[in-house]
Amino acid sequence: MEARSIFPALDRQIYGKPLIYFDNAATAQRPQAVLDLQQRLCVEACGNIHRAIHRLSAEATDAYEAGREAVRRFINAPARENVVFTSGTTASINLVATCFCERFLGAGDRILVSEAEHHSNLVPWQLACGRQGASLEVLPVDEAGELSVEELDRRLAAAEGRIKLVAVTHISNVLGIVNPVRELVAVAHRYGVPVLVDGAQGIIHETVDVQALDCDFYAFSGHKVYAPTGIGVLYGKTRWLDEMPPFMGGGEMIDTVSFEKTTYAPLPLKYEAGTQNFVAAACFAPALETARALMDDPVLQENLLAMRDFLLAELGRIEGMRIYGCPRDPQRKIPLISFTVAGAFPADLAQILDKMGIAVRSGHVCAEPLLRRFGQTSVVRASLAPYNTLAECESFVAALRRAVNMLR
Amino acid sequence: MKTIQEIQADIVEEFSVFSDWMDKYEYLIELGKGMPLIDEKDKTEANLIRGCQSRVWLSCRAEDGRLHFAADSDAIITKGIISLLLKVYDGQTPADILAADEAFIGEIGLKENLSPTRANGLVSMIAAIKAYAAAFQAGTEEKPRDLEADVVAALRMVYDPEIPVNVYDMGLIYDIQADADGQVFIRMTLTAPNCPIADDVVAQVREAVSDVPGVKDVQVELVFEPEWTTDRMSEEAKLELGML
Ligand SMILES: Cc1ncc(COP(=O)(O)O)c(C=O)c1O
Numbered sequence: 001m002e003a004r005s006i007f008p009a010l011d012r013q014i015y016g017k018p019l020i021y022f023d024n025a026a027t028a029q030r031p032q033a034v035l036d037l038q039q040r041l042c043v044e045a046c047g048n049i050h051r052a053i054h055r056l057s058a059e060a061t062d063a064y065e066a067g068r069e070a071v072r073r074f075i076n077a078p079a080r081e082n083v084v085f086t087s088g089t090t091a092s093i094n095l096v097a098t099c100f101c102e103r104f105l106g107a108g109d110r111i112l113v114s115e116a117e118h119h120s121n122l123v124p125w126q127l128a129c130g131r132q133g134a135s136l137e138v139l140p141v142d143e144a145g146e147l148s149v150e151e152l153d154r155r156l157a158a159a160e161g162r163i164k165l166v167a168v169t170h171i172s173n174v175l176g177i178v179n180p181v182r183e184l185v186a187v188a189h190r191y192g193v194p195v196l197v198d199g200a201q202g203i204i205h206e207t208v209d210v211q212a213l214d215c216d217f218y219a220f221s222g223h224k225v226y227a228p229t230g231i232g233v234l235y236g237k238t239r240w241l242d243e244m245p246p247f248m249g250g251g252e253m254i255d256t257v258s259f260e261k262t263t264y265a266p267l268p269l270k271y272e273a274g275t276q277n278f279v280a281a282a283c284f285a286p287a288l289e290t291a292r293a294l295m296d297d298p299v300l301q302e303n304l305l306a307m308r309d310f311l312l313a314e315l316g317r318i319e320g321m322r323i324y325g326c327p328r329d330p331q332r333k334i335p336l337i338s339f340t341v342a343g344a345f346p347a348d349l350a351q352i353l354d355k356m357g358i359a360v361r362s363g364h365v366c367a368e369p370l371l372r373r374f375g376q377t378s379v380v381r382a383s384l385a386p387y388n389t390l391a392e393c394e395s396f397v398a399a400l401r402r403a404v405n406m407l408r
Numbered sequence: 409m410k411t412i413q414e415i416q417a418d419i420v421e422e423f424s425v426f427s428d429w430m431d432k433y434e435y436l437i438e439l440g441k442g443m444p445l446i447d448e449k450d451k452t453e454a455n456l457i458r459g460c461q462s463r464v465w466l467s468c469r470a471e472d473g474r475l476h477f478a479a480d481s482d483a484i485i486t487k488g489i490i491s492l493l494l495k496v497y498d499g500q501t502p503a504d505i506l507a508a509d510e511a512f513i514g515e516i517g518l519k520e521n522l523s524p525t526r527a528n529g530l531v532s533m534i535a536a537i538k539a540y541a542a543a544f545q546a547g548t549e550e551k552p553r554d555l556e557a558d559v560v561a562a563l564r565m566v567y568d569p570e571i572p573v574n575v576y577d578m579g580l581i582y583d584i585q586a587d588a589d590g591q592v593f594i595r596m597t598l599t600a601p602n603c604p605i606a607d608d609v610v611a612q613v614r615e616a617v618s619d620v621p622g623v624k625d626v627q628v629e630l631v632f633e634p635e636w637t638t639d640r641m642s643e644e645a646k647l648e649l650g651m652l
Contacts, residue, residue: 347461348485363461406437
């Protein structure tokens with residue numbers, strides 16, 4: 001399939017040069033089908049979901065629930081009740097950190113996170129530990145950026161039941177390495193410990209089957225899978241979603257309300273307090289359809305791998321280049337490359353590249369502890385999508401060389 | 409020395425020769441590379457301005473009513489822009505710094521770098537420069553405060569012959585007023601009314617204060633209301649008298 005033509009943003013010119021968008025790990029561009037549905041719902045079906053009998057509300061509700069069904073199918077969740085809409089990955093993780101920890105985390109207990117976590121899968125746990133008098137334990141990455149399943153096993157054994165949950169990223173937004181989540185989950189379950197997987201990056205690069213992974217929670221954002229911002233998903237196993245207390249109160253999350261006692265709505269509405277971002281949720285349907293089509297297209301997938309290999313090889317030729325996240329099995333690396341170049345500060349590189357029409361990310365990329373592990377405060381990150389091309393990669397490498405020469 | 413406006417005009421003129429952004433950035437990078445670094449010892453946590461993209465250090469020193477700045481950044485383009493800002497502000501008076509703006513950065517086409525969302529520390533750095541200027545200006549306007557400090561220093565040299573602690577730290581001084589003309593008024597007490605050497609101590613205070621440079625006239629009022637108690641003594645005084 002022709003990927004570029006369905007993403008109108010890619011036609012943009014930046015400072016008179018064609019846009020090369022290499023910041024897909026932050027936010028992906030949106031296909032025309034998503035833009036169309038967004039527009040159509042705003043015009044034709046702008047009514048509050050789940051609340052009224054009139055036609056607009058009914059259509060909006062149908063679109064919202066169609067979005068949920070699309071998500072359910074995309075991640076192979078067993079049922080609608082396992083798919084909770086949130087405002088994004090961060091909100092999903094905060095929901096679990098608040099509700100799970102309130103119920104299951106006590107003084108002296110621990111939450112285990114990996115060293116490679118985005119701040120969104122770290123700070124909510126710190127906050128929860130603070131509230132409950134618990135502490136955080138960190139599973140380190142090695143020099144290559146990899147996590148060790150054996151080390152997790154050792155930690156769980158040593159903790160003697162005090163680790164109550166493991167929170168780990170499917171793919172780090174810095175290292176671009178697909179973590180062995182299925183194995184990590186299996187080990188944790190041997191100790192009866194549930195696992196939350198941060199799927200912000202995993203959802204778009206891997207085919208996610210939450211039942212096969214057997215994780216207890218899986219969190220991701222719409223805006224990284226071609227849907228709008230302000231919408232995200234928390235997949236949870238029924239057992240946990242049932243046992244955890246509600247997150248926020250109000251709106252559709254109730255069954256009956258009286259001043260003495262309120263009972264809660266059945267899943268998933270129990271966790272969906274207040275009017276939801278139903279237009280964005282509905283857009284999951286066309287967004288995930290696009291994602292599926294792009295992932296299933298062998299030519300595009302081959303191209304992604306070719307771009308990855310090209311960039312790794314060409315960047316490696318630049319003097320002073322250091323790439324973060326080089327797994328022993330190179331196939332575990334997604335086309336997301338974070339790097340530094342000796343003598344050229346990341347923000348300077350990004351600023352010069354921007355002037356050449358190239359969008360990359362620079363800075364601490366929301367993973368300060370991980371960067372510190374590698375002795376950095378800041379990196380440049382290029383992250384690719386199926387609509388990028390090898391020609392763009394060539395332009396990027398040439399532009400980067402030029403920027404490095406200017407700075408050194 | 410040139411005014412802020414003149415220096416800004418010079419910079420705008422300098423940049424007008426660059427037709428494309430590339431030349432402009434190369435020039436900025438050169439500026440950044442050439443800029444004298446801040447003293448390593450001044451790269452302290454207190455002088456650090458943290459941005460998401462880069463860090464900036466700024467230190468400030470006052471000399472003869474003018475402010476001198478040194479700064480650094482780990483990002484070289486940011487550093488280049490810093491060097492432009494320092495060219496403008498270094499050696500200027502606090503009043504001129506406070507009155508100036510940074511519109512020239514927009515005129516030379518680098519406005520985006522000063523956007524608050526850039527997170528490169530520049531906006532915070534400009535705020536810090538202005539804060540130094542404001543603080544310094546406030547300090548100079550309250551010049552009589554310095555006179556007061558000198559008066560306090562003089563009072564610390566005066567002792568009640570019975571007590572090994574000076575009158576100030578004993579808490580015997582209730583009020584000091586020093587105005588810009590060098591008129592000083594002091595209200596004080598003694599540890600006990602009917603103190604036989606009362607006149608002596610008051611005379612010593614008057615003498616010590618009138619010796620302070622800038623003081624033209626001293627009035628001392630002796631009061632016994634409110635009554636002096638040991639609560640008025642400084643910690644050091646209590647320590648000295650073995651009361652702690
Ligand atoms: C691994 C990872 N986790 C969490 C997040 C947070 O996602 P959001 O900002 O959409 O909540 C991101 C996105 O930057 C991410 O890459």
